Amino acid sequence: MSELSVNHLLGIKYLKEQDIQLIFETADHFKEVINRSIKKVPSLRDITIANVFFENSTRTKLSFELAEKRLSADVINFSAGQSSVKKGETLIDTVNNILAMKVDMVVMRHPNPGAGIFLSKHVKASIVNAGDGAHEHPTQALLDSYSIREKLGDVAGKNVVIVGDILHSRVALSNIFALKLQGANVKVCGPKTLLPKYIESLGVGVETNLKKALEWCDVANMLRIQNERLDISYFPTTREYTQQYGVNKKLLQSLDKEIVIMHPGPINRGVEITSDVADSKQSIILNQVENGVAIRMAVIYLLASKIK
Amino acid sequence: MSQKVLLSSKEINIILHRLACQLLENHLDFENTVLIGIQPRGIFLAQRLTDILQNDYGVKNINLGFLDITFYRDDFRRGDKTLEANKTKINFLIEDKNVVLIDDVLYTGRSINAALTALQSFGRPLDVELLALIDRRFSRHLPIQPNYRGRQVDAINNEKVKVKWKENEGEDAVYLINTTA
Numbered sequence: 304m305s306e307l308s309v310n311h312l313l314g315i316k317y318l319k320e321q322d323i324q325l326i327f328e329t330a331d332h333f334k335e336v337i338n339r340s341i342k343k344v345p346s347l348r349d350i351t352i353a354n355v356f357f358e359n360s361t362r363t364k365l366s367f368e369l370a371e372k373r374l375s376a377d378v379i380n381f382s383a384g385q386s387s388v389k390k391g392e393t394l395i396d397t398v399n400n401i402l403a404m405k406v407d408m409v410v411m412r413h414p415n416p417g418a419g420i421f422l423s424k425h426v427k428a429s430i431v432n433a434g435d436g437a438h439e440h441p442t443q444a445l446l447d448s449y450s451i452r453e454k455l456g457d458v459a460g461k462n463v464v465i466v467g468d469i470l471h472s473r474v475a476l477s478n479i480f481a482l483k484l485q486g487a488n489v490k491v492c493g494p495k496t497l498l499p500k501y502i503e504s505l506g507v508g509v510e511t512n513l514k515k516a517l518e519w520c521d522v523a524n525m526l527r528i529q530n531e532r533l534d535i536s537y538f539p540t541t542r543e544y545t546q547q548y549g550v551n552k553k554l555l556q557s558l559d560k561e562i563v564i565m566h567p568g569p570i571n572r573g574v575e576i577t578s579d580v581a582d583s584k585q586s587i588i589l590n591q592v593e594n595g596v597a598i599r600m601a602v603i604y605l606l607a608s609k610i611k
Numbered sequence: 612m613s614q615k616v617l618l619s620s621k622e623i624n625i626i627l628h629r630l631a632c633q634l635l636e637n638h639l640d641f642e643n644t645v646l647i648g649i650q651p652r653g654i655f656l657a658q659r660l661t662d663i664l665q666n667d668y669g670v671k672n673i674n675l676g677f678l679d680i681t682f683y684r685d686d687f688r689r690g691d692k693t694l695e696a697n698k699t700k701i702n703f704l705i706e707d708k709n710v711v712l713i714d715d716v717l718y719t720g721r722s723i724n725a726a727l728t729a730l731q732s733f734g735r736p737l738d739v740e741l742l743a744l745i746d747r748r749f750s751r752h753l754p755i756q757p758n759y760r761g762r763q764v765d766a767i768n769n770e771k772v773k774v775k776w777k778e779n780e781g782e783d784a785v786y787l788i789n790t791t792a
Contacts, residue, residue: 306693332679332696341732344682374682604682608693 307605311423311430314439315480323484327449329601330594337373337596347376350607352408353401356433357383360412362568362592363433363443367410370599376607379406394418395425402428407610408603411435429606437471437532443567444477446598448485450591451522454563459486464516466492466548467526467575470499471533474567475526479505492516493548496537513548517558524565525550525575541574551577561585568592617745617772618762618785626761627656630742631663633759634711635670643737644709645674649726650681650697653714655776656744660713674708676701683725706734711759715774717743720755745772745785 307322315323336344352371356364364380371378381401392400398409408429411419416438423430434440448458455461463482469475469491482489483506490508491498503509510516517523528544538544550564564576564586572578581588618626638644641664648657654677664670681696712726723741730736744761750768764787766772771788775781 305695329696332681332698335699336682336732339732340734343732345728346682346684346687349688605693608688610688 306609310606310609311419311432312441312602312606313419313423313430313432315441315444315477315484316439318441318484320484323445323448323481326445326598326601326605327452329605330449330597333373333600333604334594334597337593337600343373343375345375346604347371347374347607350374350408350610351377351379351404351406352410352603353379353381353406354433355381355398355401355409355411357411357413357418358434360433362595363412363440366592366595367431367433367442367599370596370603371410373596374600374604374607376408376603379404394422398422398426398428402426408607429610431602431606434473436473437476438473439477439480440473441477441481442595442599442602443474444481445602446591446595447474447478447524447565447567448481449598450565450587450594451487451563453590453594454587455521458482460488461522462488462490462520463522463524464490464492464510464520465524465526466513466516466550468497468528468533468537469493469502469526470497470537471529472526474524478524479507483507490516490519494538494544513550514554514557517550517554517562520562522563522565523550524567526567527569527571527575545574549573549575549577550580552579552583555580555583555585563587565591612788612790614773614786614788616784617764617787620783623744623761623783623785626744627659627663628667630744630759630761631660631668634660634742635664635668637740638709638711641670641673643707644711645676645703645705646711646713647676647678647701647705647726647730649712649714649722650677650679650699652716652774653712655778656715656742656774657713658778659776660742674703676703678712678726678729680722680725680729683729685721685725701733704734705730705736707737708734710736710739711742712739713742715743716745716747716772717741717755717757717760718747718750718772720751720753723755724753744774747772 410431410433412433413435416436418435419432465475492510566588648654661673661675677700679697679699681694740758742759743757746760746763769791773786775784
């Protein structure tokens with residue numbers, strides 16, 4: 304297969320396994336490109352991309368912008384904080400105004416789940432979802448799987464546990480879809496209050512004991528407690544959460560094997576993961592960041608080649 | 612569709628040796644020269660020439676690289692299909708080197724144009740030469756000519772020149788394929 308089955312990247316849910324493989328193979332080539340002394344290719348010189356962020360982001364926005372620039376696309380940035388959204392403009396109006404400036408692709412982050420899907424039905428542009436509420440964050444899941452593939456050779460058959468705030472996490476949901484699609488075994492682990500009620504219907508296992516979960520897995524993907532989304536109290540104190548679900552060196556050393564530690568960032572050091580674990584050789588956190596640029600280049604390149 | 616043999620395995624072998632000798636004449640010990648095969652089909656030719664130079668003429672340590680030009684092509688989004696990339700493998704700097712670009716068929720010259728752009732990502736070469744096994748005359752879109760050519764062919768636009776190598780298609784042969792007849 305040489306092209307994506309979709310015209311937008313709205314979520315992993317809409318992708319086929321072959322799409323993921325095509326993105327990975329393309330990312331391999333871009334990874335070679337971004338390790339050259341001149342890290343830029345001219346492919347997208349006639350494409351304009353708008354990064355529309357209705358929610359805060361540091362690394363995702365930087366990563367997208369870098370990926371776009373390394374493909375030679377023209378880039379415009381829009382942050383809701385400084386815009387007419389505050390003056391009462393609707394989402395479709397905002398985006399159509401941007402598109403009137405001849406923009407071909409929109410990378411959007413939005414606090415509402417499904418915002419990207421809604422937009423893709425109403426505007427003429429290729430949409431890339433850079434996170435929509437607690438729904439999906441597809442490029443993060445792609446770069447996570449890509450990093451597992453790079454470290455362990457393959458994703459299929461691997462045991463992956465996602466630890467932490469599963470309830471509010473778009474990273475968790477996209478990761479579950481992506482990992483299942485590639486044939487990995489997935490478990491989620493966290494306090495019961497932070498695990499969605501019907502999570503098992505997605506074909507994932509549930510484990511509330513961190514030690515047991517770590518003994519089972521090859522890879523542990525540690526998520527941050529999303530304090531900004533916690534409307535009520537889901538656990539007594541942060542200290543208690545850390546005691547139950549924080550990973551530290553001692554815990555890792557008590558396992559009979561060496562597991563891979565991942566984190567999508569931003570890290571709350573000393574809460575879900577201690578510094579000595581985050582900075583250890585078992586951690587591939589910074590590889591994830593590097594791979595993020597290659598993956599986003601691949602996604603944008605493949606989607607842009609479908610714009611006629 | 613009809614096809615005729617332009618070059619047989621024996622003829623290709625003679626031509627490869629001639630091209631190797633011509634390279635040798637201009638580059639002698641290859642100390643400051645690098646050979647770069649263009650993906651996907653120029654790499655077999657580049658590898659063969661390297662083997663001949665090393666095995667038959669005792670040239671040591673030839674720098675051979677493979678260059679993928681997909682992301683530098685000028686027809687992105689102009690065809691129906693997504694352009695698929697191949698591996699680039701250049702483990703040396705081309706700064707101040709004599710570069711020989713190698714491809715199987717020189718047709719419009721657009722691939723070579725893309726290759727020249729792509730090369731810039733690896734440094735500023737001293738000079739760049741072009742070697743092509745088949746040179747399709749009268750079909751150039753750009754002012755690009757080979758320094759070394761295997762065989763010149765007059766082919767019209769609905770004819771296709773197909774170079775086959777043992778490595779990927781089980782035989783060494785060059786066919787002229789008429790797509791309308």
